[in-house]
Amino acid sequence: xxxxxxxxxxxxxxxxNEESGIPxxxxxxxxxxxxxxxxxxxxxxxxxxxxxxxxxxxxPDDEVKNLKTVGDAVHFIVAQAA
Amino acid sequence: xxxxxxxxxxxxxxxVGGDVxxxxxxxxxxxxxxxxxxxxxAQQLPTRIAARAAVxxxxxxxxxxxxxxxxxxxxxxxAAREAWAHAGAPEVDPDRFAVVVATxxxxxxxxLDQYDVLxxxxxxxxxxxxxxxxxxxxxxxxxxxxxxxxxxVHAPVSACASGAEGxxxxxDMIRSGRADIVVxxxxxxxxxxxxxxAFDVMMALSRRNDDPPGASRPYxxxxxxxxxxxxxxxxxxxxxxxxxxxxxYVYAEIAGAGxxxxxxxxxxxxxxxxGAARAIRLALTDAGIEPEQIAHINAHATSTPQGDVAESxxxxxxxxxxxxxxxxxxxxxxxxxxxxGGAGAVETIAAILALDTHTAPPTxxxxxxxxxxxxxxxxxxxxxxxxxxxYALNNSFGFGGHNVALVVRGVR
Numbered sequence: 001x002x003x004x005x006x007x008x009x010x011x012x013x014x015x016x017n018e019e020s021g022i023p024x025x026x027x028x029x030x031x032x033x034x035x036x037x038x039x040x041x042x043x044x045x046x047x048x049x050x051x052x053x054x055x056x057x058x059x060p061d062d063e064v065k066n067l068k069t070v071g072d073a074v075h076f077i078v079a080q081a082a
Numbered sequence: 083x084x085x086x087x088x089x090x091x092x093x094x095x096x097x098v099g100g101d102v103x104x105x106x107x108x109x110x111x112x113x114x115x116x117x118x119x120x121x122x123x124a125q126q127l128p129t130r131i132a133a134r135a136a137v138x139x140x141x142x143x144x145x146x147x148x149x150x151x152x153x154x155x156x157x158x159x160x161a162a163r164e165a166w167a168h169a170g171a172p173e174v175d176p177d178r179f180a181v182v183v184a185t186x187x188x189x190x191x192x193x194l195d196q197y198d199v200l201x202x203x204x205x206x207x208x209x210x211x212x213x214x215x216x217x218x219x220x221x222x223x224x225x226x227x228x229x230x231x232x233x234x235v236h237a238p239v240s241a242c243a244s245g246a247e248g249x250x251x252x253x254d255m256i257r258s259g260r261a262d263i264v265v266x267x268x269x270x271x272x273x274x275x276x277x278x279x280a281f282d283v284m285m286a287l288s289r290r291n292d293d294p295p296g297a298s299r300p301y302x303x304x305x306x307x308x309x310x311x312x313x314x315x316x317x318x319x320x321x322x323x324x325x326x327x328x329x330x331y332v333y334a335e336i337a338g339a340g341x342x343x344x345x346x347x348x349x350x351x352x353x354x355x356x357g358a359a360r361a362i363r364l365a366l367t368d369a370g371i372e373p374e375q376i377a378h379i380n381a382h383a384t385s386t387p388q389g390d391v392a393e394s395x396x397x398x399x400x401x402x403x404x405x406x407x408x409x410x411x412x413x414x415x416x417x418x419x420x421x422x423g424g425a426g427a428v429e430t431i432a433a434i435l436a437l438d439t440h441t442a443p444p445t446x447x448x449x450x451x452x453x454x455x456x457x458x459x460x461x462x463x464x465x466x467x468x469x470x471x472x473y474a475l476n477n478s479f480g481f482g483g484h485n486v487a488l489v490v491r492g493v494r
Contacts, residue, residue, distance in 0.1 A: 021146035045210035052206075 003055060003081050008074045011054055012047075016070075019046045029071035037070075057081050085257045088493075090330040091169025091318030092431050093161035093267075096418050097311050100137030101164055105428070106435050109417050109443040110464045114295035116309045116419055123275040129287040131294040132273045133311035133419030150211045151224055152189030153271035157314035157424070158221035159228055162265055166229055169318040172263070172328055180233040180261035181226040183316065184248035184268040186241045186423030186480065188218030191274045221269050225316075233261040239423075241480030242384070244268045245315060246426025246488055250339035252319045262324040267427035269314035278310060284349060286386060298420070299447035300383035300390055300413035301455045308384040311419030315427030317434075334434040335491040337371070337473065340364025344483030351389050351479060355396030361485035362400045362475065369473065369489035373401045376409055376489075377472035378442050380433040381457075382479050383413035384420050393477060394455045403456065410465050411457045412436065413445040426478035430488055433474040437492025440467040 003011075013027035020043050033039040039047065048059050051073070057080040059067075067073045094101065097115025098108035108115070115133040124130045139156035140148045148156055162183070192215040199207050214220055219237040226235035234255070238247040245268025252266030272278075281287050288307040290297035298309040325332055342364065344357035352358070366373060379397065383390050390413075398406040414432045421428055436442050442465045451459070476488045 019146075021144070042210040042214075049206060 003078055005074055005078055008055065008077050009070070012051060012070065012073060015047055015050045015054065019043055019050060027070055029069065029074060031070045032068055033070070051077060055081055086322035087253050087256045087319050087336045088322050088325050088332045089317050089319055089334045089336060089434055090325050090332055091165040092333065092434065093163065093165030093168060093316040094314065094428055094431055095135055095137060095139065095157050095160045096313040096421065096428055097133035097136055098418055100142070102431060104136070106432070109414050109432060110441065112417060112444045112446040114298065114417055114446060115311065116294040116297050118291065118294050124278070127275065127278055127282060129278060129282045129289050130291045131288065131297050131309060132278070133309050134273060135313050150215070152192040152215040152220055153312070154185055154189055154269045155215065155221040155224045157271060157312065158183045158225050158269040158316065161267065161269070161314040161316040162225040162229065165265060165316040165318050170330060172330070174263050176230050176232040178233055178262040179231040180252070180255050180264045181222050181229065181231040181235040182238065182248045182252045182255070182264060182266040183222035183225050184238045184244035184423050185218050185221060186239070186244045186270055187272050187277065189216035189220055190272050190277055192216045194274060194276055225265060229265060231265065240484035240486070241482050242420065242422050242425055243478040243480035243484040243486040244423035244426065245428065246430065246476065246478035246486040247341065247484070248427060249317065249336060249430055249488060250341055250486055253336050253339050256319060256321050263318065263320040265316060265318055267314060267316035268423045268425070270422040270424040271312045272422060273310055273312050281310065288385060296447050298385045298416050300381070300385045300416050300445060301452050301459055302448050303450045303452050305385045305387060305390065307386055308415065309419035311421045313421050313428065314424045315431050317427065317431060332493055333438050334493060336488065337491040338365045338369030338489040340368060340487045342485045344485065346483055349481045351392040353388065353392055355392040355399065357483060358393055358396035358477065358479060358485045359399045361487040362396060362477065365475070365487035365489045371473055371489065374405055375473050376401065376475050378433065378436050378467055378474040379409055379411045380429045380436070380474060380476045381411050381413050382477040384415055389479070391452070391454045393479070394457050397457060407456060408458055410442040410467065411459045412443045413459065414443055416446040426476070426486060429478070430476050430490065433476045433490050436467065437472050437474050437490060438494065440469060441465070442467055
């Protein structure tokens with residue numbers, strides 16, 4: 001199922017808020033999960049698994065380390081779901 | 083000369099109150115925290131009663147903070163924050179600040195819930211926080227992290243003696259010079275089908291489902307087991323010197339501790355209470371006092387047929403039959419139920435407050451005293467204790483043959 005970039009960003013922001021308490025409005029494309037949003041590695045796993053379920057995609061463990069920014073994750077999910 | 087160790091903060095969350103003052107008020111009023119479990123999982127169990135926490139810790143903690151903690155860790159954090167605030171939230175040297183939070187069972191509900199997730203949804207869905215949540219040192223580590231303790235975080239595990247052992251461990255840390263200030267106590271959250279079923283098949287739990295408030299009845303002839311409870315008790319302990327330097331209000335001293343093991347049976351108490359008696363003697367010696375100086379006892383008294391008798395024999399063997407028949411004994415598990423790893427800490431707090439307010443709380447549900455007990459058990463109304471600085475004894479025993487006795491000294 002195809003998702004627009006906006007939809008994925010909004011959905012991901014909701015997940016980040018649910019898992020870490022960070023306000024959804026802070027979750028913007030250029031933000032780094034670790035440096036800007038202070039998401040630790042365990043919380044990142046929760047976010048990835050929740051995103052897989054929400055968007056019906058697979059995010060391999062090897063890929064997670066490449067998802068440094070919110071934009072990286074949004075683009076990966078959009079590409080996978082296309 | 084041993085370092086004097088004082089108590090400067092108290093925190094608790096129990097089946098009868100979300101903090102120390104509400105818990106103490108309920109103890110004095112003799113209000114039971116035991117309820118009938120309405121949960122579907124409980125309906126198949128022979129025991130369908132338990133003492134649930136009066137305040138759900140998830141209502142107190144930040145949502146994300148709560149999500150990453152087992153319920154036992156949630157209780158510990160709530161009680162530790164209360165105790166720390168109560169102590170004045172002091173600025174301390176983190177390298178001289180330690181945490182000891184004991185548990186009897188650890189994160190058992192997390193373990194079981196995540197096993198359900200594994201079976202129903204697969205390995206990918208198991209929470210990445212499962213290990214830190216289920217490990218028995220999880221609550222201690224969470225409290226240490228929240229308060230910034232760097233002299234060590236520890237989690238003694240000795241079943242139902244754990245909470246008291248946590249305080250004994252804290253005492254050792256300060257006396258041996260490893261820390262100046264220690265946040266110490268115990269926690270438990272095991273009201274779940276499996277632990278309930280497992281304690282029940284041991285014939286350890288009361289099955290008085292038709293009378294939940296009357297189920298925890300230490301020393302009564304019709305007692306039939308303990309009532310599973312949940313919650314935590316935490317105290318702030320520091321060297322008297324450290325407390326004085328910061329002008330802290332002192333509630334009591336932890337004057338001595340004694341710890342022994344029965345080497346008798348994995349779950350049965352030594353019927354003569356010999357190991358318990360040795361622990362009490364060691365605690366008195368450690369405090370440098372004679373048996374006749376004990377003015378109040380907060381007994382372990384879980385409401386099991388054998389355990390209550392074994393403890394009374396232990397008390398009588400150390401205090402002598404005559405003096406043991408005079409000292410006011412409170413069995414506060416009649417009110418709170420049995421907090422397992424949290425019990426010893428909550429009951430140490432009760433003993434501290436009894437000394438500080440010169441009031442021993444009543445033991446409820448004691449309608450007909452078991453003749454084998456022969457102790458002066460406080461019933462009905464709270465009992466006034468004599469004025470002046472008094473000593474109290476707090477006993478805690480656990481499956482495995484663990485015996486922990488603490489001696490507390492009131493300071494006013």
